[in-house]
Amino acid sequence: MPSTGTNTSKLTVADHPLVQNLLTRLRDYQTPSSEFRERARQLSYFLCYEAMKELGVREVGVETPIGPAKGTALSDYVVFAPVLRAGLILAEAAQEVFPNARIYHIGLRRDEETLKAISYYAKLPEALPSESRVFVLDPMLATGGSACAAINLFHQLNVQTIHLISIVAAPEGVKRVHDQFPNVHITTAALDEHLNEHGYIVPGLGDAGDRIFGT
Numbered sequence: 001m002p003s004t005g006t007n008t009s010k011l012t013v014a015d016h017p018l019v020q021n022l023l024t025r026l027r028d029y030q031t032p033s034s035e036f037r038e039r040a041r042q043l044s045y046f047l048c049y050e051a052m053k054e055l056g057v058r059e060v061g062v063e064t065p066i067g068p069a070k071g072t073a074l075s076d077y078v079v080f081a082p083v084l085r086a087g088l089i090l091a092e093a094a095q096e097v098f099p100n101a102r103i104y105h106i107g108l109r110r111d112e113e114t115l116k117a118i119s120y121y122a123k124l125p126e127a128l129p130s131e132s133r134v135f136v137l138d139p140m141l142a143t144g145g146s147a148c149a150a151i152n153l154f155h156q157l158n159v160q161t162i163h164l165i166s167i168v169a170a171p172e173g174v175k176r177v178h179d180q181f182p183n184v185h186i187t188t189a190a191l192d193e194h195l196n197e198h199g200y201i202v203p204g205l206g207d208a209g210d211r212i213f214g215t
C-alpha cells in the first residue's frame with residue numbers, strides 16, 4: 001500500500017475479494033455504462049457495510065414465529081451527503097441499507113483547469129444534532145478538494161462524526177483530508193498510486209461521473 005503520510009487508523013481499504021472483483025470491473029475501460037452503474041451500486045453496498053459497522057444500536061424485543069427474542073434497532077441520527085453527480089450511486093445503496101437517513105445533496109464541480117472544487121448547490125439545515133453521523137459519499141477522492149469542501153459544510157455545523165466513503169482514493173487526497181480533518185474516517189475500495197498531470201487518479205477508473213451518467 002502506498003504511504004499517505006497520514007493516520008492509517010482513519011483509513012480503511014476494503015480488500016475483500018468480492019469488493020476487489022467489482023472494482024476490477026469498474027476499472028476496465030471496456031465496461032459499458034449500464035454494467036458500470038450496476039457494479040458500482042453493488043460495490044457501494046459493501047463499502048456502506050464496512051463504513052457503518054460502528055453505528056449505534058439499542059436493544060429491542062422481537063417476536064419470532066417461535067417466541068420472544070432479543071434484537072437491536074439502529075439508533076443513530078444518520079445523514080448521507082452525496083457529492084453530485086457521481087456520489088448519487090453510493091447514495092442509492094446507502095439509502096437502501098439505511099432508509100431513515102436524512103439526505104443532503106452537495107453540488108460540487110471540479111474546474112478541470114485549476115482542479116478547484118466549485119460549489120453550485122448546498123441546501124443544509126441551520127443545525128444538526130451534534131451527535132449526528134454524517135457520511136459524505138463521493139466515489140473519487142483525487143486532490144481532495146471536493147471532499148474537503150463537502151466535509152467542511154458539516155464541520156461548520158459542529159458535527160463531530162464525519163465519515164467519507166469513496167471507491168478509489170489517491171494518496172494526495174487522503175493526505176489533504178486528514179491534514180484538514182484528522183478525525184474523518186475514510187473507507188475506500190482502493191488506495192491508488194498517484195494523480196496524473198490532469199488530476200486524474202492513476203490507475204483509477206477514469207471520470208466516474210461520465211462513466212455512470214455519460215458525458
Ligand code: PRP
Nearest residue numbers: 084085086109110142143144145146209
Ligand atoms: C469528480 C468526483 C469528485 C471529484 C474528485 O467530480 O466525482 O467529486 O471529481 O476530485 P477532487 O478530489 O480533485 O476534488 P466532478 O467534478 O468531475 O463532477 P461530476 O461527478 O459531476 O462529474
Ligand code: URA
Nearest residue numbers: 142200201206207208
Ligand atoms: N474525478 C474522477 O471522476 N476521476 C478521477 O480520477 C479524478 C477526479
